[in-house]
Amino acid sequence: MPYCLQCGKPATHTIPQGDSRERLVCSSCGYIHYENPKMICGALAIHQGKILLCRRAIEPRYGYWTLPAGFMEIGETMAEGAKRETWEEADGTAINLKLYTLFDLPQWGQIHAIYLANLQDGAFGVGSESLECGLFYPDEIDMENLAFETVRQTIERYLADKERLEKLGKDSEDFNNYPLHDVCLGNT
Numbered sequence: 503m504p505y506c507l508q509c510g511k512p513a514t515h516t517i518p519q520g521d522s523r524e525r526l527v528c529s530s531c532g533y534i535h536y537e538n539p540k541m542i543c544g545a546l547a548i549h550q551g552k553i554l555l556c557r558r559a560i561e562p563r564y565g566y567w568t569l570p571a572g573f574m575e576i577g578e579t580m581a582e583g584a585k586r587e588t589w590e591e592a593d594g595t596a597i598n599l600k601l602y603t604l605f606d607l608p609q610w611g612q613i614h615a616i617y618l619a620n621l622q623d624g625a626f627g628v629g630s631e632s633l634e635c636g637l638f639y640p641d642e643i644d645m646e647n648l649a650f651e652t653v654r655q656t657i658e659r660y661l662a663d664k665e666r667l668e669k670l671g672k673d674s675e676d677f678n679n680y681p682l683h684d685v686c687l688g689n690t
């Protein structure tokens with residue numbers, strides 16, 4: 503039995519008047535518990551051709567490698583969230599952030615926003631949510647065993663864009679040369 507977050511009395515799933523979706527509604531005080539998608543921010547932080555990865559010390563996907571990323575907090579911007587996650591998970595400072603991939607995950611109720619960034623001075627440690635962290639050349643990354651599909655796609659797209667820019671003779675270290683990838687994973 504779910505309980506009301508406001509008054510603690512029992513709440514039930516019902517469609518409120520004037521609404522079109524089922525919500526958890528308190529039968530005592532009438533409070534409607536709206537649930538909306540959550541925002542996840544992260545960074546693909548680069549240093550001298552290598553990518554910063556963290557091995558997760560938390561569920562889900564414990565032990566798998568990921569880009570530093572996590573839930574956005576109230577009061578910060580998406581870029582600030584990406585910087586904070588890089589610090590919390592890898593003790594590294596992300597600079598020159600540029601929004602790169604934006605994933606709609608309607609079935610998960612999530613949006614993932616991942617920034618390209620430089621890892622300041624190439625310095626990092628191991629954050630409390632990581633088992634280990636490291637800088638990896640692309641061919642050192644096990645692309646089939648990353649923690650999340652959005653992480654895999656972001657790295658793949660980055661490597662493809664980088665190669666395309668280099669073929670065109672453009673500066674692949676200037677993030678302004680990279681497009682924004684707006685991707686929907688799963689059905690709406």
Ligand SMILES: [Zn+2]
Nearest residue numbers: 506509528531
């Ligand atoms: Zn209530």
